[in-house]
Amino acid sequence: MEQSLTPVAGASSVGALLDWARVRLASRRGSSGLDAEVLLGFALDRPRSSLIGFPERGVSAAETARYRRLIERREAGVPVAYLTGRREFYSLPLTVSSATLVPRPETELLVDKVLERLPTDGRSVVLDAGSGCGAVALAIKHRRPHCRMVAVECSAPALRVAVSNGVRLGLQVEWIRSHWFDALANACCDIIAANPPYVATGDEALVTGDLRHEPRLALDGGVDGLMSLRTIIAGTPRVLASGGTLLLEHGCDQTLPVRNLMDRAGLQGLETYLDLAGHDRVTVGRLP
Template identity: 50%
Template sequence: MPSRPPTRPSSSPPSPGPEGRAAVTVGELVRAARRRLPAALAGEAELLVAAALGTGRAQVMAFPERTVDAAAARRCLEWIARRAAGAPLAYLTGVREFHGLALEVTPATLVPRPETELLVEAALARLPAGRPARVADLGTGCGAVALAIARARPETEVLATDRSAAALEVARRNAARLGFAHVRFRRGGWCAALAGEPPFDLIVSNPPYVPEGDAALEADGVRAEPREALAAGPDGLDAIRAIARCAPRHLRPGGWLLLEHGAAQGAAVRGLLQAEGLEAVETLRDLAGHERVTGGRRPPA
């Protein structure tokens, strides 16, 4: 058996990976992201690197040879590790766009979903432009729904509530940054936060509606979000039941209650609103064709 040639000593040590280099390239970071992210998330590699470096995805793809300093590379590798462990991308960037607004999000808040824009559109359809009105958003989180309504209807007084002090502080910061002085905030659970308030023309809520134990709670990104803002009892309807019982008495005659819910919960939510005496109860479907928002009106006096 022929002997192997002796190994010649190298004049320089082997190049370390991105973790051990003073400067690495954008392309190396993208490749590191692809290696470490689960297969289902590999398509996020360029987007994740771009966000960590504070640039655009197009720049990352166009200039993979660009070098990155050690501090930026460390931040990028940290974000890759956190994303691989299930942290939503929005928690890493600290920002999520919703209804044309760039909103701060933190682990104290849910990440706003595109389907929740239907709740905003349903609210705006019941708030004629130019007419003063009072709106309450129960369980506002980062303030997404309340602030989207406030931007589209600046003549409307909006009260945003949440029982989480940390979430409410995020919503306050978003409102201050956007300059929405006509939005007020109050801490409290569901209708408890409305005590002492005059009646509202509209009450909206995107409450928790996932059944406890549902596999969706362990999905990528979701498992890092606050569980109390997602799950609501064995059938997912505990929060919606509570709101359906208490909200109608905080509406003026002719006022509307609008609730987001799960795709399979439309019939149950319609029944709950009808049982509380609301009329014109209907369910709207999202862009995927799923029943997503149900509303009802307090009968006129």
């Protein structure tokens, strides 16, 4: 027990380090055990599975010190993905940085709903609005290689991460730096998918939880959280081709205003889908 409470110094073993880290992270909500294992795998440059089977394996003083620094930063709320620089999304290994949102599992629903509407051999033009590290655009391009994939993003550092993910994964996306649709031509796309910032400025989570480590630009949706959603929905009739589809991720309490905005913009056949936690997450509409 003493070992669990004392900051680790000098050489150690896999099992002792994991016990120590689990106790350090226990007060955090969520997956403290998994975080401890993922970060030890990263510190030792070994797969997580190889750690669990060999708790007695020795760990050098340098590796121990590296791990201790990672656990301290995790304890301070830095997301695991920023500590490792990696995140898996739709089975694609992505690089992330502090300039990009950490892609969330619920955003996979947005990709699912795009793929359901995209024929495997079709040549549709698909737009990812607010690409961040490129998660949505790259997942769609990976599953539908024939589509022409375009992505807009206003943050230059985020766009650099997206471009490098695309190059590393060998997936071709036209990355454009733009304030939403400003750089796009009229009626240029058949499908628009967006996971815009939708947290209200006054939401405490932006300053207290792990969200405070992620870019404000990626999260803050203005006073009511709807600012970016409003801009995207209002701009859609200009850039979406007739018969095209808009798919939006939004907060679970934003369904009604989002549907009203889409209705007023002329989008029809509105459907809202639940994420795995049973919350409204994605609303879809079509232009006539």
